C-alpha cells in the first residue's frame with residue numbers, strides 16, 4: 001500500500017483512450033498530470049476530473065512532437081515535487097489508410113513523439129523516483145528494459 005498520494009502522468013488525456021484512462025486513474029484516487037497541446041481543452045478536462053473525482057490535476061500544455069517537450073514536462077513535475085507512479089504514454093494521432101497514400105511526415109512525427117516520449121520519460125522519471133510502477137503505451141512501439 002502506497003503511503004503517499006499516488007500520481008499518474010497521462011499524455012493525450014483530453015480525448016479518446018487517454019481521456020478514458022484519466023477517468024480510470026482518477027476513479028482509483030490517483031492525482032493526475034495531464035498533457036496535450038490545446039490549453040482550453042486541458043483546462044476543461046482538468047476541471048471535470050477534479051469535480052467528478054475530487055483528485056488534484058495539473059494540466060501541462062505541451063506539443064510532444066517537439067523533442068524538448070518531454071524534458072520540459074519532467075522539469076515541471078520535478079519542480080513541483082510530484083512523484084509519478086504510473087505513466088500513460090498515449091499522445092499522438094492515429095492515421096488510417098494505405099502506406100502508398102498516407103502522409104509519411106505525419107506518421108514520422110507521431111512515431112517520434114511516441115517513442116521519444118516514452119524514452120525520455122522512462123529515463124527522467126526513474127532517475128529521481130525509482131521509476132513509475134505502472135506503464136501503459138498506446139503506440140505499439142516495441143521497447144525493452
Ligand SMILES: NC(=O)c1ccc[n+]([C@@H]2O[C@H](COP(=O)([O-])OP(=O)(O)OC[C@H]3O[C@@H](n4cnc5c(N)ncnc54)[C@H](OP(=O)(O)O)[C@@H]3O)[C@@H](O)[C@H]2O)c1
Pocket residue numbers: 011012013014015016017018035036037038039041062063064065090091092093094095113114138139140
Ligand atoms: N484509436 C485506436 O484505435 C488506436 C489504436 C492503436 C493505437 N492508438 C494510439 O493511441 C493514441 C490515442 O488514440 P486516440 O484515438 O485516443 O486519439 P485522440 O482521441 O485523437 O486523442 C489524442 C490525444 O493526444 C493529444 N495529442 C495529439 N498530438 C499531440 C502532441 N503532439 N503533443 C501532445 N499531445 C498530443 C490530443 O490533444 P491535442 O490535440 O490537444 O494535443 C489528445 O488529447 C494515439 O497515439 C494512437 O495512435 C489508437
